[in-house]
Amino acid sequence: MAIKQKMPETSARKQSAAGLLNTSPLDASLGYSLRRAELSAYADYWAAMEAYDIRPYQYAVLVLIRANPGVSQSLISEELRIQKTNFVAVIDRLEERGLTERRRTTGDRRASALFLTRTGETFVKKLEATHARYEKKLMSRLGMKRGKLLLQMLHDFSTPE
Amino acid sequence: MAIKQKMPETSARKQSAAGLLNTSPLDASLGYSLRRAELSAYADYWAAMEAYDIRPYQYAVLVLIRANPGVSQSLISEELRIQKTNFVAVIDRLEERGLTERRRTTGDRRASALFLTRTGETFVKKLEATHARYEKKLMSRLGMKRGKLLLQMLHDFSTPE
DNA sequence: TATTGTTATACTCTATAACTATA
DNA sequence: TATAGTTATAGAGTATAACAATA
Numbered sequence: 050m051a052i053k054q055k056m057p058e059t060s061a062r063k064q065s066a067a068g069l070l071n072t073s074p075l076d077a078s079l080g081y082s083l084r085r086a087e088l089s090a091y092a093d094y095w096a097a098m099e100a101y102d103i104r105p106y107q108y109a110v111l112v113l114i115r116a117n118p119g120v121s122q123s124l125i126s127e128e129l130r131i132q133k134t135n136f137v138a139v140i141d142r143l144e145e146r147g148l149t150e151r152r153r154t155t156g157d158r159r160a161s162a163l164f165l166t167r168t169g170e171t172f173v174k175k176l177e178a179t180h181a182r183y184e185k186k187l188m189s190r191l192g193m194k195r196g197k198l199l200l201q202m203l204h205d206f207s208t209p210e
Numbered sequence: 211m212a213i214k215q216k217m218p219e220t221s222a223r224k225q226s227a228a229g230l231l232n233t234s235p236l237d238a239s240l241g242y243s244l245r246r247a248e249l250s251a252y253a254d255y256w257a258a259m260e261a262y263d264i265r266p267y268q269y270a271v272l273v274l275i276r277a278n279p280g281v282s283q284s285l286i287s288e289e290l291r292i293q294k295t296n297f298v299a300v301i302d303r304l305e306e307r308g309l310t311e312r313r314r315t316t317g318d319r320r321a322s323a324l325f326l327t328r329t330g331e332t333f334v335k336k337l338e339a340t341h342a343r344y345e346k347k348l349m350s351r352l353g354m355k356r357g358k359l360l361l362q363m364l365h366d367f368s369t370p371e
Numbered sequence: 372t373a374t375t376g377t378t379a380t381a382c383t384c385t386a387t388a389a390c391t392a393t394a
Numbered sequence: 395t396a397t398a399g400t401t402a403t404a405g406a407g408t409a410t411a412a413c414a415a416t417a
Binding site for chain 2 (some may be wrong): 069075078091112113177188198207
């Protein structure tokens, strides 16, 4: 794991100076509540995953490649809403760290087929185990039953009609 | 409204190439579901607010100042989890646009007391009206009843114990 | 000594334009 | 003509260190 990336050290954990501020216009906002929830989950993410030096979207890329060996860059970047032009550096970084590799497959010779290296496989397995504990901790904030309800509601929210 | 800021034009609206990818490891993740929901709300935000050229966190700053006239920079930046050092440029920008002003009050002479200008008051009123329509649209994705439930669950999630 | 606001700085994230090699 | 991946570039977001004025 040669290359060191920058990681947040102070990441948004502090509670607001409660009561000193009228925050009602924001509390009532679904958009802002989603933002706040994400920041709050983000803090727990780093608490759990710090040692691996892997950002949330990098984690997403790795597990998608693991679940879809040989997938193209465009499919993953589309799924993660990362523009293909910005995705190049993402994959470059994971490749530099020896976790993934691009291969030219016999089919479409424009496309890169993405795979985990053997190192990557081992690494991602550990990553997923730690990530599972992090997810469990997130769930425990609401309890399993309400947590699953939240998951369902977020899914419905993100995929309307 | 002199200064023009950069705004996203492509902002994450596209649906993923459904079915081509096994996304189950991410679908089950609360952290990733929060991220996806936020991206999805973000698209609607810009659809509604584009004309004002105001980013979500700028909107948050403006409504907090309106609800708390004379508030200090540190209180707002703490509430919004923006570091005080980065908050300087945020306020500078709003001030350049003639929407807010810093005043030195007689109390703590280190602190800036933040106010909306008269222009700012008028502007934020329009902003809030448009934002209310955007929020209503978000709510309509789930229906009012489930929308309120989601809001409550996000609040509980973000403020554990 | 601690806090409020500030400047300087650097890395990361997200966007557009323009290119290449294939299809 | 269109698509997959790429480079170059720029603005926005988020982090640290160090400082002046004030408490």
